[in-house]
Amino acid sequence: MNEIPEKDPYEILGVSPLATQEEIRRAYRALVRRYHPDSGTEEASATRFLEIHQAYELLSDPARRRAYDRLHRERQERRTTSFWWEVILSRQRLPALPEDQLVYVLVEIYPSKRVPVRRVPLNLVLVIDRSTSMQGDRLDYVKSATHYIIEDLDQEDVLGIVAFNDRAEVIVPSRPLTNREYVHSRISSIWASGGTEMLQGLLMGLEQVRRFHSQDRISHLLLLTDGHTYGDEEACIVEARRAGQEGIGISTFGIGEDWHETFLSTLARETGGGCVYISDPTQARRALRETVRGLCDIAVRDLWLTPRFSQQARMESVFRCNPDVERLRPAGDEINLGALPVDARLSVLLEIAVAPMPPGKHRLMQLELRGLLPDAGREDRLLADLEIEVGDGSNAPEGLRDRVDVEGGTRCFPFLVPDLWSGAAARSQAPGQDA
Numbered sequence: 001m002n003e004i005p006e007k008d009p010y011e012i013l014g015v016s017p018l019a020t021q022e023e024i025r026r027a028y029r030a031l032v033r034r035y036h037p038d039s040g041t042e043e044a045s046a047t048r049f050l051e052i053h054q055a056y057e058l059l060s061d062p063a064r065r066r067a068y069d070r071l072h073r074e075r076q077e078r079r080t081t082s083f084w085w086e087v088i089l090s091r092q093r094l095p096a097l098p099e100d101q102l103v104y105v106l107v108e109i110y111p112s113k114r115v116p117v118r119r120v121p122l123n124l125v126l127v128i129d130r131s132t133s134m135q136g137d138r139l140d141y142v143k144s145a146t147h148y149i150i151e152d153l154d155q156e157d158v159l160g161i162v163a164f165n166d167r168a169e170v171i172v173p174s175r176p177l178t179n180r181e182y183v184h185s186r187i188s189s190i191w192a193s194g195g196t197e198m199l200q201g202l203l204m205g206l207e208q209v210r211r212f213h214s215q216d217r218i219s220h221l222l223l224l225t226d227g228h229t230y231g232d233e234e235a236c237i238v239e240a241r242r243a244g245q246e247g248i249g250i251s252t253f254g255i256g257e258d259w260h261e262t263f264l265s266t267l268a269r270e271t272g273g274g275c276v277y278i279s280d281p282t283q284a285r286r287a288l289r290e291t292v293r294g295l296c297d298i299a300v301r302d303l304w305l306t307p308r309f310s311q312q313a314r315m316e317s318v319f320r321c322n323p324d325v326e327r328l329r330p331a332g333d334e335i336n337l338g339a340l341p342v343d344a345r346l347s348v349l350l351e352i353a354v355a356p357m358p359p360g361k362h363r364l365m366q367l368e369l370r371g372l373l374p375d376a377g378r379e380d381r382l383l384a385d386l387e388i389e390v391g392d393g394s395n396a397p398e399g400l401r402d403r404v405d406v407e408g409g410t411r412c413f414p415f416l417v418p419d420l421w422s423g424a425a426a427r428s429q430a431p432g433q434d435a
């Protein structure tokens with residue numbers, strides 16, 4: 001079923017969307033007695049009876065009813081929220097087994113077409129590693145790319161630049177970008193020397209971001225480094241986690257073949273940001289430019305997904321599947337998904353272990369998704385409750401779906417968890433480092 005009826009079948013039958021099948025049957029029978037063409041009542045109407053019968057056929061079929069409920073909910077969400085979603089369970093039915101079983105939940109998040117596309121001002125801080133390990137081509141890549149993105153920014157954008165080795169220095173204090181020549185000259189003055197203490201640069205960079213952090217700007221820190229630091233990795237991750245909770249994003253750019261990918265990926269993941277490897281000047285310019293332009297075209301900021309499980313369910317792992325594949329790590333009970341672009345979807349895959357349960361229908365979990373409109377300060381929220389049925393052993397267990405029909409089309413279900421694991425592991429394995 002890919003179209004929503006013009007009239008709400010629940011309203012036609014006069015029942016609640018939460019009505020049981022028995023309540024639906026009783027309402028249908030009562031209406032048939034009133035409106036059937038052969039009932040002999042003054043209200044008898046073939047047209048009205050057909051409408052009632054079609055509504056009953058839809059709601060008495062569990063599969064059609066679920067499809068209607070989903071499409072109706074999505075239509076309402078698209079009208080009233082800045083984003084909408086599809087939540088798809090890999091299996092609706094499990095066999096009754098004495099051991100844990102796995103199910104997967106695919107969450108696909110889309111921007112609403114009603115959200116106006118408007119460039120949101122940026123509050124951007126670049127934190128540049130200028131330690132001795134960055135001397136030569138590496139620092140030249142970074143400086144060249146930074147010169148380029150200055151020209152992509154608007155005067156209403158705020159820009160700050162921090163450089164660090166074993167100490168941090170504010171090269172350009174955060175301020176609206178009104179004097180580009182001064183910024184270019186300050187970038188050119190950066191040269192490499194000294195050891196590396198990334199925490200110093202990160203703290204000073206976040207201090208600059210917080211000066212202009214507000215709901216009407218996108219606040220983001222770009223960290224450009226080879227990722228090697230001395231003894232302060234955990235402290236850096238703690239600060240990144242704190243920034244993510246404040247709505248400040250961090251994207252990391254790894255310079256050179258021996259970059260510390262595991263650390264930089266973890267750092268960015270704490271805020272929902274991205275991690276990019278840079279090998280040459282052209283790639284550096286492209287990566288920074290794409291990141292900055294992506295920050296300008298945001299439909300929703302600070303997306304957080306909160307799964308709440310029944311006693312019989314627990315989360316084994318969670319992956320982002322689109323726009324890139326990456327294993328995510330929850331911050332407490334929540335999962336930071338970062339921002340939703342205006343022209344793309346986000347896909348998240350949850351792997352859920354389900355403990356043995358008796359036959360019947362059981363509550364599996366509730367999902368909550370919330371996010372902020374970039375310039376309105378309004379938070380939108382979606383909720384979905386998921387149930388699963390446990391069979392009594394009389395029927396063959398339902399197989400794991402590898403694809404599903406959605407809105408009339410067929411979409412592959414990315415339930416290749418071993419591939420997701422290996423892909424995430426491959427990216428978290430830094431070149432030249434032991435596993």
